[in-house]
Amino acid sequence: MSRIDQRFAELAASDRTGLIPFITAGDPLPDSTVALMHALVVAGADLIELGVPFSDPMADGPVIQHASERALARGVGLTRILGWVHEFRQHDVVTPIVLMGYMNPVEIMGAARFAELAVEAGVDGVLLVDCPIEEAAASAPLRSAGLQQILLAAPTTTAQRMAQVCSAAAGFLYYVSFAGITGADRISLESVEAGVAQARQQAKLPVAVGFGIRDAAQAQVIGNFADAVVIGSALVERLSSARDEAELCAEAQAFLAPIRAALDAARGASR
Numbered sequence: 001m002s003r004i005d006q007r008f009a010e011l012a013a014s015d016r017t018g019l020i021p022f023i024t025a026g027d028p029l030p031d032s033t034v035a036l037m038h039a040l041v042v043a044g045a046d047l048i049e050l051g052v053p054f055s056d057p058m059a060d061g062p063v064i065q066h067a068s069e070r071a072l073a074r075g076v077g078l079t080r081i082l083g084w085v086h087e088f089r090q091h092d093v094v095t096p097i098v099l100m101g102y103m104n105p106v107e108i109m110g111a112a113r114f115a116e117l118a119v120e121a122g123v124d125g126v127l128l129v130d131c132p133i134e135e136a137a138a139s140a141p142l143r144s145a146g147l148q149q150i151l152l153a154a155p156t157t158t159a160q161r162m163a164q165v166c167s168a169a170a171g172f173l174y175y176v177s178f179a180g181i182t183g184a185d186r187i188s189l190e191s192v193e194a195g196v197a198q199a200r201q202q203a204k205l206p207v208a209v210g211f212g213i214r215d216a217a218q219a220q221v222i223g224n225f226a227d228a229v230v231i232g233s234a235l236v237e238r239l240s241s242a243r244d245e246a247e248l249c250a251e252a253q254a255f256l257a258p259i260r261a262a263l264d265a266a267r268g269a270s271r
Contacts, residue, residue, distance in 0.1 A: 004148055011046060016264065023050065036245075036252055037084075038092065041092060043256035043257050049099075050099050052099055054102045063237045085097055086121040089121070103135075106128070118145070124171070127149075151168060154176040170205070174210060175195060192222060196226055207226055207227050220263060224266050231256075
């Protein structure tokens with residue numbers, strides 16, 4: 001069983017909602033990325049989405065765009081990121097890590113080479129925004145190497161396409177809360193719940209909800225009907241001004257701890 005499958009099985013067994021923080025690898029302090037990852041786990045992260053900086057992140061809003069720009073300006077690329085994952089694995093062999101990004105950096109490295117190095121480093125899955133099911137051949141080397149390919153569904157996904165996505169996805173289904181870019185502040189909790197319910201009719205995998213979730217209150221509501229909650233832009237923005245590693249890790253824990261508590265309280269109240 002993969003680390004992702006194992007973690008979601010543990011969450012289901014304990015009736016807990018997963019917390020998946022997203023950070024941009026190398027931002028704001030490249031040399032503190034590994035320490036930040038460990039701090040996220042201490043604060044209650046069940047999985048970590050590690051964003052791979054890219055110059056043209058079409059699905060990302062200004063916060064993550066700027067984080068990518070800062071990381072790229074500091075020379076952060078796939079080789080360095082995989083090195084950080086390897087270093088993280090020296091002390092944490094159970095927390096799943098998903099690399100989230102775009103096909104361009106993978107293609108530059110070579111899909112087969114990237115897959116080999118990613119598995120060796122300890123990466124568990126990939127979420128490639130611009131690699132839908134129609135481009136399955138391009139990501140085949142990743143799956144063949146043992147990486148689970150996380151796929152996206154959205155409110156605009158038709159029932160027919162949802163069936164296709166659910167049959168091809170691995171690890172978990174990432175349900176985008178609205179049609180738009182990350183970080184937008186216009187999430188409709190009622191429509192998200194309806195969309196997740198539709199996805200559950202066809203998905204044999206856990207469903208995680210992301211895009212636009214900014215605080216504990218929103219996370220708590222979504223945690224009542226989703227298997228996991230993804231929080232990215234609000235966290236990245238909170239961390240962006242950290243001046244040193246201690247402040248960076250303290251801010252991460254201060255941000256995530258109330259969300260972890262809210263998720264646990266929501267599930268406890270529903271039992």
